[in-house]
Amino acid sequence: MGLRAVTCDPRLFPADPTWASLNLGALICIECSGIHRNLGTHLSRVRSLDLDDWPGELTQVLAAIGNHMANSVWESCTQGRIKPTPNATREERESWIRAKYEQRAFVPPLPLPSGNLEDSMSELLLTAVTERDLLRLLLLLAHSTKDQVNTQPAGSSSFPRTALHAACQLGDVVMTQLLVWYGIDVKAKDNQGQTPMMIARKTGSKGCIDILLQHGCSNEASPTTATPILSRRSSTASLGRSSSKKRVS
Structure with a gap:
């Protein structure tokens, strides 16, 4: 193939x-x-x-x-x-x-700005995505834990935006998928109250939308108002999608 x-x-x-x-x-x-x-x-x-x-x-x-x-x-x-x-x-x-x-025994060290890795990881990831630096993103993820990926910037009560928001804004399917696999919060809201799904829909990135749907995000395209109690009509949104020598890798 x-x-x-x-x-x-x-x-x-x-x-x-x-x-x-x-x-x-x-x-x-x-x-x-x-x-x-x-x-x-x-x-x-x-x-x-x-x-x-x-x-x-x-x-x-x-x-x-x-x-x-x-x-x-x-x-x-x-x-x-x-x-x-x-x-x-x-x-x-x-x-x-x-x-x-x-053991991550062969991963190169990560040059860090002031502060420690746990405090700065979310910001470093955001910078790597914004600059479309896939190699650096991979290195950061290789050094990270799920908690570090989701650590908020020091002194902040909310994310200005996460690396996932930035990836969806760019319509970058590869970075979006990698961030989701490494445990980034797919439902986090930026400082404007937007989720990554909202941004992916604005930019029209079907690939990013599909990834988010597969990992627990609601469609967010349907009205969010409650259905009247006396109404007998309802609708559901479908989320279905669904030897010779060997090289050591």
């Missing part, structure tokens, strides 16, 4: 990968896919290139990131540790993959 052609450089993949980690944006072989699945979906969301459906937003994420960019974050500082070869045992693969994603 086209995803392989977009993200799979034959110089990097001696074998044909048949699986992908959605949130990491990387292609993986069938053996590594089992190890990734055991990490849990909070670390790696595994999907088959051939057996699963690929909505447009998922295709965009994988095509935008790819193994080279993903590894520039997750494998940047291996400190002399040698990556297993395609002939490595499962135990060697698992040790590497867990160190890489579970």
